[in-house]
Amino acid sequence: MRTGPDPGPQNGAPLSTAPEVRTPVLDEASDALLAGRAADGDARAFAVLVRRHGGLLRGYARRVLGSAASSADDVVQEALITAWQQLPQLQDHSAVRSWLVRVTSRKAVDLLRGLKHHDDVDDVDAPAAEGAGPESMADASALAGSLHAALDALPEQQRQAWTMRELGGLSYEEVAEELGVPVSTVRGLLARARTTLMARLDDWR
Amino acid sequence: MDESTSAALEAIAREPDDLDGHTIAQLADYLDADRTPPDPTIDASPACQHALAALERLRRVAPELLLDDGAPPDDEDWVSRVMGGIALDAHAGADFVLVDGGPDARLVMTEGALRGLVRSAGDDEPGFLMGRVRFEGDLDPGAEVVVRTGVTVAHGVPIPEAADRLRQHIAAVIARHTRLRASRVDVDVEDVDAPRDGGAA
Amino acid sequence: MTDLDLLTGTIAARIRAMPEVRRLYPPRRVLLPGVLGSAQGVLGALAADDTVTAEVHDGVTSVQVDLALTGDSPAPEAVQAVADVVRSVLDGARITDRMITVRVASVEP
Incomplete structure (x- = not known):
């Protein structure tokens, strides 16, 4: 697969000039460089970040949202718009991926809170989640499918805490901040989630 | 996962406290800290060691959840919708x-x-x-x-x-x-x- | 106000036709606080028409043009040319108390 400009054989000139130098291309640039350029206002660089991490953020948002997973695309879109605005304040550009996960976490939690305010609690807590449907089960490996089901069956806060910690890589303190609960509560939520999930992995086996 | 691990998991599932005085939360913290400083009461406990192995396994397979989530990685329509939503002059400066x-x-x-x-x-x-x-x-x-x-x-x-x-x-x-x-x-x-x-x- | 609309429409059309100009930006984009579940609404708010704004304050007509240049000619000369186009339209409307702002938001070869 070839990317980037490459004089290649169609260039009729003799090959005697400069040694082959491959100019670095934006699509393959580091997260840190892309985030720096995006913070400077380079939309092209931001688009590369969106393309690179969008799939992960969407999958992540689905897991945090559980039964509200159909809003995952909206959540991630809104998170990315916010991220674009706030990028100039980001200190460590090499950590842009985990920062994007945090912004997405916040938007997802906001959405769930909003749903609750609108008396849709039943909807949020409904056990049948999209991710556990037969369609996605068929695609997923049996193990991941089993985990999906186990994760979706967890109480909402346990699922969110576990997803943020294990899939999003957030620290306990960050999870606590996102969920608006004390760190000690996060510890307890994670312990219960892990215990359940480990047992479920065992069932699968 | 070997049989003893799975036996340990069953024990955990039924009796989460049966970890020689430790809890899953403590074990997860221990794992997060790369098992440092070493805690002999954990390292010497077969039940804890099995639980740690199970926790590590769970952590290893977790990323599959995202990869198998059917999120198309290169959806250009979606990317352009996002890009259409950003205000291009947001970082214009003075x-x-x-x-x-x-x-x-x-x-x-x-x-x-x-x-x-x-x-x-x-x-x-x-x-x-x-x-x-x-x-x-x-x-x-x-x-x-x-x-x-x-x-x-x-x-x-x-x-x-x-x-x-x-x-x-x-x-x-x-x-x-x-x-x-x-x-x-x-x-x-x-x-x-x-x-x-x-x-x- | 329809007079001002006519004025800004004329100015925008003339400027868009200039080879130095890539496009006009909406003069001030305000990102509304997002309402989740209605990303459409957020995007819709952003898709305001590119145009030129004009307002009258204390008898002075202010015209603001935000644009992207092509870079074919040097930016200082290009913005002076844009200002001249605005002046000629304002002259035609006999508006002499005026303040013209031309803002280069990007140069896109």
Whole structure:
């Protein structure tokens, strides 16, 4: 697969000039460089970040949202718009991926809170989640499918805490901040989630 | 997962406290801390060791949840929807007077536009990919400005000569599109792009 | 106000036709606080027409043009040319108390 400009054989000139130098291309640039350029206002660089991490953020948002997973695309879109605005304040550009996960976490939690305010609690807590449907089960490996089901069956806060910690890589303190609960509560939520999930992995086996 | 692990898991599932006085929360913390400082009461407990192995396994398979989630990685429609939603002038920075407009006109450029000019000048220079661009000094017409750039350079590029060409190119672009003079252009090589193997031979 | 609309429409059309100009930006984009579940609404708010704004304050007509240049000609000359186009339209409307702002938001070869 070839990317980037490459004089290649169609260039009729003799090959005697400069040694082959491959100019670095934006699509393959580091997260840190892309985030720096995006913070400077380079939309092209931001688009590369969106393309690179969008799939992960969407999958992540689905897991945090559980039964509200159909809003995952909206959540991630809104998170990315916010991220674009706030990028100039980001200190460590090499950590842009985990920062994007945090912004997405916040938007997802906001959405769930909003749903609750609108008396849709039943909807949020409904056990049948999209991710556990037969369609996605068929695609997923049996193990991941089993985990999906186990994760979706967890109480909402346990699922969110576990997803943020294990899939999003957030620290306990960050999870606590996102969920608006004390760190000690996060510890307890994670312990219960892990215990359940480990047992479920065992069932699968 | 071997049989003893799975036996331990069953025990955990039924009696979460049966871990020689430890809890899953403590074990997860211990794992997060790379098992340091070593805790002999955990390291010597078969039940704890089995639980730790199960926790590690859970952590290893977790990323599959995302990969198997049916999220298309390269959905250009979706990417353009996101890009359509961002306000392109969000990082425009302050305006500076580009050129005197007389009593009835204010003719300005945004700092972001000037950064963009420097950035694309650098990207056009063979062997370079530009990172951040900074200006020092005020940007009034006739002022001298220091330009600071961070760049990634291709492996094999003779850096001093190439950096000189880059400096000249940037200074020329500033001279053409503003009334500023670049008194200095700093080129900070932040990264060297490694040669690709498996690329064009 | 329809007079001002006519004025800004004329100015925008003339400026868009200039070879130095890539496009006009909406003068001030305000990102509304997002309402989740209605990303459409957020995007819709952003898709305001690119145009030129004009307002009258204390008898002075202010015209603001935000644009992207092509870079074919030097930016200082290009913005002076844009200001001249605005002046000629305002002259035609006999508006002499005026303040013209031309803002280069990007240069896109």
